Amino acid sequence: MGGLFGVASTADCIRDLYFGTDYHSHLGTSRGGMACLSRSGIVRSIHDITNTPFRSKFEAELTRLRGRTGIGVISDTDDQPVIIRSHLGVYALVTVGKISNAAELASEAFLNGKTHFAELGGGGINPTELVASLISRESDFVEGIRSAQARIEGSCSLLLLTDDGIYASRDRLGRTPIVIGQREGSFAAASESCSFPNLGYEVVRELGPGEVVRLTPEGIDVLAPPGDEMQICSFLWVYYGYPASTYEGVNVEVVRNRCGAALARRDDVSPDLVAGVPDSGTAHGIGYASEAGVPFRRPFVKYTPTWARSFMPQAQEIRDVVARMKLIPIAELVRGKRMLFCEDSIVRGTQLKDTVRMLFAAGAKEVHMRPACPPLLHSCKFLNFSRSKSEMDLAARRALREASDGPDALAAGSRHDSPEHSAMVERIRRRLGLTTLRYQVLSDMVEAIGLPKSDLCTFCWDGCQCPS
């Protein structure tokens, strides 16, 4: 994944750029970067944020950088921003998304006479530089951005910093959001609207799919209108978006509460307490508890003072140990209790299995699990969303293969009322050691989000690729 923040101001913008970008730290754990237009041209700073938060790594930039226009990024993959000298002039670029056809686009660039790519990302061509090479081929920035958006398979939202302001473009099918904010003398663009209130910005509007605008301190010029089709990522609301953010006018926390309530309406267990698996399960749990009239409690808490979210060891084994060490049970709330947990989703299930074991070891009588979305059966191919190398890493996909190997098993497994679905869920339940396991029904999740299904990407769950 990743997140973007840019600001065009009549005054120095570095403070806004620094804090605005930092508010996207939950979207990536690998690289952070900022670029600003200073008197001597575009200057940039990039740091590895794998083990140290963006704010600490970039603190020195608050006094070192000066400029009235700037862009920033949190990235899970490549070093960004890239700075490009081209026939269009010098510009800096940041991107969010995934270029599925990167190899094909790079080969084509070489065939067209490009001799090299300067930056590497994860051992291959830096995807942001690849996007820059597509943009620089055209006669102006707008044509360049439109052409890049048309050629890219996957998704790419971007901010492009020039002498004339910041070009902002949301990916062609609007899988990731870009929201515009305004304060006196400044306009800003962000992936997360939660970056605005504490910096004094008010939301002006969100960009539509594929829309291109230019931000200056004076306003927003629309340079290419939005397209008609949208496939915004549903997982933004269920899992990785920030609770205080709003996309397409729909707030994340509110959707999570509604997801929890929907789970409660279909349920028939009588727990002593409801809880959320921290952090993103919490709001789903609150929604469930309110609807069911059962107390919401925190039977375990996360130890955060020394385990920052960005602490991400490379080895999966160590990551699992870190995840386990973070959660501390509160014996008084666990012993002898029938407990129901809401979780955002179950990906591999490894950590959850450890958590369930820990709860029973601490004396829990029953542990019921209610994921806020349906079983994950497909890996995301539109965003850099998951670290999974294979779809068989997904607990549901593996369980489905074990339970049913017919030609239509995948389609049947995604239908909540099919025998294949029940057999798959039962296998997962047993593997995780749960008392009961019930997943959210897809139509309930869509209803909780409140947008038409045709506007939402639900590929993870039903494999549906609506507009191509």
Ligand code: SF4
């Ligand atoms: S496949 Fe899943 S994670 Fe990827 S864009 Fe669609 S809903 Fe989001």
